[in-house]
């Protein structure tokens with residue numbers, strides 16, 4: 001979150017599909033170029049995603065390697081209440097041998113691997129917060145998960161694009177084509193105002 005305050009959501013007014021937008025996503029610089037260090041901490045899944053993963057547990061287990069545990073009881077932390085999740089309950093994936101339960105020895109997510117093997121969309125089984133990172137939804141605001149970015153050694157080294165440009169596929173998936181078009185329009189408006197502010201400051 002760019003600036004975590006008690007009333008974080010109150011700072012934003014633009015809403016798309018019931019999600020507030022932090023305009024810092026239009027200017028923050030980012031590059032994704034490592035082998036998935038972000039997966040070393042695990043992730044919070046929504047309760048519904050947790051149940052969906054349990055439904056496919058046997059197929060998932062078949063793809064696990066020797067660095068992963070086939071004991072399903074070891075895969076998740078206890079559920080906890082969290083309003084940023086659709087069902088109001090979040091379930092964290094456990095960290096086993098220094099990485100998420102579902103990350104294999106080659107740095108691949110087994111949930112994504114399974115979807116690809118089945119010829120499905122690559123994110124069919126993947127938790128939303130994995131898809132969204134380096135974005136996150138915090139207190140109903142789509143923002144940058146800079147807390148997580150900052151604690152990763154190999155994340156965002158020598159960024160050259162804005163995070164909006166670098167990770168737009170994820171935003172399209174999250175908002176859909178129509179929502180993404182609205183986001184692009186908001187970006188244009190915001191950057192025009194931003195540029196105007198820069199020019200006014202320079203003229204002072």
Ligand code: SF4
Pocket residue numbers: 031032033034035036037038039133134152154155156
């Ligand atoms: S988001 Fe960051 S940590 Fe994750 S793969 Fe990209 S560069 Fe690596």
Ligand code: SF4
Pocket residue numbers: 038039040042043093100101102103104108109110111112126127130
């Ligand atoms: S579920 Fe997959 S993408 Fe998400 S943290 Fe675990 S290994 Fe990474």
